[in-house]
Each structure stands twice: as structure tokens, then as C-alpha cells.
Amino acid sequence: MSASLARLDSLDARYPLAAGTLVALAATAGSLYLSEGLGLVPCELCWYQRILMYPLVVVFGVALVERRPGVARTVLPLSTLGTALAAYHSWLQIAGGGRCAFGGCATVQLRVVGLTIPNLSLVAFALVTTVVAWLSVGDW
Template sequence: MNPLTTYKFQPDFRLGAAWIISIAATLGSLYFSEIKGYIPCDLCWFQRIFMYPLTILLGIAYYKKDLGILKYVLPLSCIGGAISVYHIAYQRFYSLFSNHGLAACGPTPCNVNYFTWLGFITIPVMALTAFLLITVLLWSLSRAAKAKGASTED
């Protein structure tokens, strides 16, 4: 029995995993700002704008077993990931951005690293990892559903 064609849609691990990743990313960002006291820069806020709704939308989709949500959450995840890529580039190549007048950010500079794990893992790298994992999981779920004939248009 194929889980994608049972009833309307029976979610496999991918939708639930994407939801759990979005919850972890949301709680992680709140931990860094509310408990550790790190003040988010403008780019961090934009990444949050795209991650926080994923937590709610993916949770509802998982509960309702609704694949139709994919057309709404995939763009959020892709755009959030693109912002993360820009933020990582901004941090790594700040002098290049500042030399061309592109280094404007809000009250908290976007090039500040509050910490670095293993020499390369920063907060924007963690955000990008979450966005990439969510995107890959949802994209593969969408492909599997189309291959099995399950509707994502509901």
C-alpha cells in the first residue's frame, strides 16, 4: 500500500521532517535572540520572516495531510535560502561589499558573527542549512506525489 495514494494523502516522513526542521530553526533563532541576547541584524530578520510561517504552514499541512501546501511553502523556503546565501556572502566578503557601497545594514551590522562553530558554521549557515533541507524534502515529496499520481492541487 502506497502512503501517497491512501485516502487523500498519507504523509511520509518528508513532510513531518520538514516541519520538525522548521520548528528547530524557529526555536533556535528565538534562543539566540531571547535567551543569549544576540540582536538580529536586518538580514536575520528577513530570514525569520520566511522561516516562521513555515512552522505554522507545515504543521497544518502535516496535520491535514495536505500536499497542496507545497506550492506555497516551497517559494518561502527558496527565498529564505537565497537571503541566507546573500547573508553568508556578506559576512565572508564584507570588504568587497563595503568597497562598492553595498554594506548598508540596520542598527546591528549584518557582518557581525556572534559565534563560529568548527570554523565555518555561523547563524546564517545554520539558517541556510534549514532552508535547504526543507526545500529538498518538500521538492522530493512533490516529485514523489506527481510520480504516484497524488494530487498537489487540492
């Protein structure tokens, strides 16, 4: 067994569950701040990504409290689809010269650390998917 797998086996399932909860919570809070706090209008693709991210806060949170690492079967379809949507949305902005042509965010409205809103969503979904894959590898 490699050293990294031995370290993975020694970890408690709470750490990846907490990481997934924090990422989903930060993404949800961030999207709410962008629309409610800054008044940015989300486009249709943004709404679909929100629909896939928001439940992950509850799903991961409950799994964390109940120490249920089997949550991967619930999270993986949502996070994988969210990753695909966010990647497509990011690609549309790149291919369209900063436009996604889906209503509200037809142009790049904001950049955070050089990333657009769809890019931030892609990072969040990729992190959640990585955490779920991490949970699936370990014998929790």
C-alpha cells in the same frame, strides 16, 4: 523505475511533512534562543529570514495534521527566497571578512559546529526546500 524512486513512492507523505515541520521548528526555536536567550541582536537580513521561516512551522504543521502534501505550492516560494537571502547573507560575511554590514550581526557573533548564524539559516532553508522538492516528486 529506479530503486530510489520506488522507495520514494512507497513512503507515506507524513514523513517528509514531519521532517519539514521539525526543521522549521528547530530553526525557529534556535533563532528565538539566540536572540531572547543569548541576547544576540539580529540584523535586518536576519529579520527577513525569520519572517520567511516562522510561518513554515504553522504551514508544515497544519499540512502534517491534515496530511496535505500539496503544501509545496505554499512552502516553495518562502523556502526558495529564504535560501537565496541566507546564501547572500553568508556570502556577505565571507566577502566582508566576517562582517555583513547590516547592523546587529555586523560581525560573526557565534559559531555552531563551525557555522555562523547565516550559515545555519542557509542549511535550514536548504533542508526545507529539499523536503518540498521531495514532496513534489512523489505522487502523494
